[in-house]
Amino acid sequence: MSGHFDTMQVCLKGHQITARYTKSPQFRQERCEKCGAKTINACQNCNAPIRGYYERPNVISLCGTETPLYCHVCGKAYPWATRLKIRENLKIPAWIKKAIKWAGHNLVTIIISIAITVISAVIIWNLGIK
Numbered sequence: 070m071s072g073h074f075d076t077m078q079v080c081l082k083g084h085q086i087t088a089r090y091t092k093s094p095q096f097r098q099e100r101c102e103k104c105g106a107k108t109i110n111a112c113q114n115c116n117a118p119i120r121g122y123y124e125r126p127n128v129i130s131l132c133g134t135e136t137p138l139y140c141h142v143c144g145k146a147y148p149w150a151t152r153l154k155i156r157e158n159l160k161i162p163a164w165i166k167k168a169i170k171w172a173g174h175n176l177v178t179i180i181i182s183i184a185i186t187v188i189s190a191v192i193i194w195n196l197g198i199k
């Protein structure tokens with residue numbers, strides 16, 4: 070037996086309200102509790118239901134369902150697509166975060182090392198001139 074998609078309810082800013090709109094109507098909300106925006110559960114362009122949790126018989130998935138950016142029927146971007154895409158692009162890679170954290174801990178050492186390097190360079194350069 071194959072599965073089927075439940076419907077997802079999302080606020081206009083892209084906060085997912087529920088991925089089981091049909092199965093668990095108790096999670097439906099008129100407004101988003103995070104930002105107060107209106108919620109929708111169907112494409113505003115073609116009225117196709119937003120794809121939510123993929124329901125399969127005898128399978129319980131604990132993974133969250135990702136909020137889609139485009140309608141799977143008409144292909145139009147949902148109102149939150151731009152916002153979520155920007156957020157996706159702003160994600161800083163873990164190694165940069167680590168580097169920033171490390172730099173924060175060692176800021177004084179780094180500044181002193183740079184200062185020493187610059188001063189030495191200037192002295193060496195001055196000596197070379199003479």
Ligand SMILES: [Zn+2]
Binds near residue numbers: 080101
């Ligand atoms: Zn919201």
Ligand SMILES: [Zn+2]
Binds near residue numbers: 113115142144145
């Ligand atoms: Zn659509």
